[in-house]
Amino acid sequence: MLWARELSHAFGAIRALDGITFQLDRGQTLVIFGPNGAGKTTLLRVLAGLVRPAGGSAGVDGGRRSIGWIGHQSQLYGHLTVAENLHFWGTLYDVPAQELERRRAELLARLGLEARAGQQVRTLSRGETQRAAIARALIHDPPVLLLDEPFTGLDRLAADELGRLLGELAARGRATVLVTHDVEEGTELASDIAFMRAGRFVAYGPRDGRDAATLTAAYREVVGGA
Amino acid sequence: MAPTSSKRKVLFIEDEAALQTSYARFFSARYEMAFARTGAEAMQQLESFDPEVLVLDLRLPDTDGIALLQRIRQKRATIPVVVTTAYVSMEPLMHVLDLGHSAYLVKPFDLNELAARIDAVGP
Numbered sequence: 204m205l206w207a208r209e210l211s212h213a214f215g216a217i218r219a220l221d222g223i224t225f226q227l228d229r230g231q232t233l234v235i236f237g238p239n240g241a242g243k244t245t246l247l248r249v250l251a252g253l254v255r256p257a258g259g260s261a262g263v264d265g266g267r268r269s270i271g272w273i274g275h276q277s278q279l280y281g282h283l284t285v286a287e288n289l290h291f292w293g294t295l296y297d298v299p300a301q302e303l304e305r306r307r308a309e310l311l312a313r314l315g316l317e318a319r320a321g322q323q324v325r326t327l328s329r330g331e332t333q334r335a336a337i338a339r340a341l342i343h344d345p346p347v348l349l350l351d352e353p354f355t356g357l358d359r360l361a362a363d364e365l366g367r368l369l370g371e372l373a374a375r376g377r378a379t380v381l382v383t384h385d386v387e388e389g390t391e392l393a394s395d396i397a398f399m400r401a402g403r404f405v406a407y408g409p410r411d412g413r414d415a416a417t418l419t420a421a422y423r424e425v426v427g428g429a
Numbered sequence: 430m431a432p433t434s435s436k437r438k439v440l441f442i443e444d445e446a447a448l449q450t451s452y453a454r455f456f457s458a459r460y461e462m463a464f465a466r467t468g469a470e471a472m473q474q475l476e477s478f479d480p481e482v483l484v485l486d487l488r489l490p491d492t493d494g495i496a497l498l499q500r501i502r503q504k505r506a507t508i509p510v511v512v513t514t515a516y517v518s519m520e521p522l523m524h525v526l527d528l529g530h531s532a533y534l535v536k537p538f539d540l541n542e543l544a545a546r547i548d549a550v551g552p
Contacts, residue, residue: 396519403517403535404517405517405535406517406518406519406522406535407517407518407519408518408519408520409519411519413523417523420526421519421522421523421526424522424526424532424533425522425533425534425535
């Protein structure tokens, strides 16, 4: 469903990606842990087709329209309301009108944004904007999700709700790559784990039920810090 | 009376000749060194050289590095081991951490980083 083979990329003398290889099938969630500057965002941008890698290749079944993307920018229009933004993005992805209406209502409810639906995005708090960005990413019900620090700015309740939502999407066959610097944050969602350092996977494999404490110890060993 | 060395005794278990050469050049002033290229040689050196620290590559010609580490632990339960590997799978990392008294370093690494790990592992 989603694959990368020997991906490499550099920004000047800095190797952002160095031999990244993995494959993700339906229902799998790969959580990539790494410190700032490890290359996580570059990897997601390559997978999303936003950056052409210097070497190697990557692909997604169904191409770029199959991807739901949450990056550091919300990709929402500040002068439009939350509902208008979701309508805009749904239309852009050719979601049929009736389906779009249903999905928009469902996502607004699910992400606790019903009361903010008619509010301009520029008036939202950081956490509300992040929730609206999540709704935007899911409005076309994409089979592949690429999530860059999706819990950023969310309070505990909203983070828990996003975790539940992502778990349900995985159970429905969605394949997800989630990157984060926080091992505690993404562990429970992961079917597969990668630790990333200096553009490389320094450990990669199935989570096999390992808990956050075990993975934190392993992360400290091969990446440092945490 | 022969002078006694205050340098730590480190046994490098590594079959790559180029790495052995690098280790010898970089670490000879710092550690009292011995080398083993196979698991069998490592077990002999464990007795004859009596190292304080091991640097163990997980891929050896005659044995799996994890299996060798388990055998070493039967003889020297708490000897510090710095495991080096080119493998990126999660499994060996978890095995090594479970065995305790170990550090884990993924190749390629800087020799200063290896030195820091050797110096950091107890006692």
